[in-house]
Amino acid sequence: MIRGRKEKLSLNAFKPPQSWLLFEKMSAMEAPTPSTVHLSEWQESYFAVTSGTCTPGQKADGYRAKILRIQYAWANSEISQVCAANLFKKYAEKYSAIIDSGNAETGLNNYAENILTLAKCQQSDSDKWQSALTTENVFELKCVRERMQAGKIFQSSQMALADARVRADKGVSASAAPALPKLDVFSSTRETELSAGSAKCASQGPDLLGHPSSSKSLQSSVPPVTRTSDILPAASASLSKQINPCFQATPLFGSKESTNSSSLKMSVPRQDGSENGGAQCKPHVGESTDPLLPVDERLKNIEPKMVELIMHEIMDHGPPVSWDDIAGVEFAKATIKEIVVWPMLRPDIFTGLRGPPKGILLFGPPGTGKTLIGKCIACQSGATFFSISASSLTSKWVGEGEKMVRALFAVARCQQPAVIFIDEIDSLLSQRGEGEHESSRRIKTEFLVQLDGATTSSEDRILVVGATNRPQEIDEAARRRLVKRLYIPLPEASAREQIVARLMAKEHCSLSEEEIKLIVQKSDGFSGADMTQLCREASLGPIRSLQSVDIATITPDQVRPICFLDFESALRTVRPSVSPKDLELYETWNQTHDWSRWLGREGGNRKGEPSAVRAQAGTRLLWYPGHICLRMQVPMALLLLIFHRLGMSHPALAAAENVHRVWEPELSQK
Ligand SMILES: Nc1ncnc2c1ncn2[C@@H]1O[C@H](COP(=O)(O)OP(=O)(O)OP(=O)(O)O)[C@@H](O)[C@H]1O
């Protein structure tokens, strides 16, 4: 009833403007003009709006259309400005009456209210719902910038790929196309899939010195379908060049000329990583079906399944680890930086004889951070990182271990520069014995062959890093190939302090500096892992001191801070895991096999002083800054030392650098 009356009222209230009626009468005699068309539309919509069958939404639409027509008519000088203003006011009021009305039957504001209520609820539910994004700052976002950059790079890489395909179709060999050396082989879909997968993985390299323009983060932010490296494995070299010319221009190992060869993964990140955030790379081998994708020749004889396994299980992109996360072991860190990072930064200097060694052995008591160092290399080197636990080679791929080893090196060769990190290397390269299982003997032999290939080829830029806490069990032949041996000792007091301070900084803790020093004093002989365990144990102290009834109701801020007493009681349960006897074994082995011990507490005299040490009867080693040494007769060694001390030059000193590599492996055999 009420609604009917209202409609009647509104019907009466509406009178088409006199000027328009007049205009209509005048134009009725003539052919229809735009004005007459407008008038008839006006009437149509008027009746529609007033017919009583319209919903509030339709009415609002009708009035909005009228307002538009008024504006149109005025713009075409069909009505005067005064008339337009009057009409506009009238229909604008009608329109807003519907829009603003809270009546569910006649107005629309009920919808708005619901929406606002909804939005209000979301806002009060959680502050996280509130976005700080504005059109200004959205372009500042890292992910947006990366995507924009990736888009640009993708465009240019696509052009490069198209170019390369044309060349390949014409039968031009890879060597004939130096910028894209790997595009000569276009093979079956299956191989192609593998290649695509490897490229994807390769693109997940770690960040070099935490460089922000890492392509790891860049590539991971690019949707899978458009990931440049998926589509353009071989073109990634040019890609990384654009990201950071420094990376491209820096072969990790070997000569500069070989830089171009498939350095797919120069995709430096995690950065990640670090920043990478620790995103795990799980390459999707087999996703791509583009038969035009190239595959590396070196993978041709390798079982695709193996390559896939390597891609899925071996390439490692764990949470990012920085050098600062590793307490102590300064010498090892400095040496690794020298071997891995610097050659990448200055490939022009680290060439030829100065080229970095291709095999490193990290050895030392358990829990001293060897694996941590491996992870750090993965994050910081900018090389493709393959991490494999030797025990998984021997146990997981029973009967196929040696094939896996071959595949591993083949894939690494395709993904140069690459670091192959072999944890628990002793279980892979233990000394050959009578009771040795046939399969593990085969794995070992294959490994030595591959290691030989990788370490002797000046072309390949593959660094093999082995870690072990049983160095004495490593086969002599293998040890010889891992020319750089770094002792990772138990942490010294300062390192233990660092570990406690760093771990406690993240906790609610009331330890004073003196108390930390006291803990460090009481934890002599603890490994890094022991220290971590000690802190864990102590951190449970405040919880243990709670009454059990409290645990259900207590809030986190009511838990008391970790205090010195907690550490005292933790020290009663956590004991050093390395016995003094074991420690002695490591020290002895280090003295026998690693010369760096002659250079100081952690093996290094970083002041750059050379020192002569007794190596074997009648000979001396002359150490020189940068790990250059000479074996020579005692008098000569002493003479050179004196020369060096006096700042005098001697051809032998200059020659030291050139010869040390030649005899270093030979000496280590003895
Ligand atoms: N130098 C260190 N600085 C900081 N934390 C360390 C250090 N050494 C060990 N840790 C802690 O101990 C844990 C174990 O270290 P890691 O696995 O690297 O030891 P490892 O030397 O590889 O032992 P293992 O010989 O038994 O394999 C690390 O995750 C870390 O929490």
Ligand SMILES: [Mg+2]
């Ligand atoms: Mg380990």
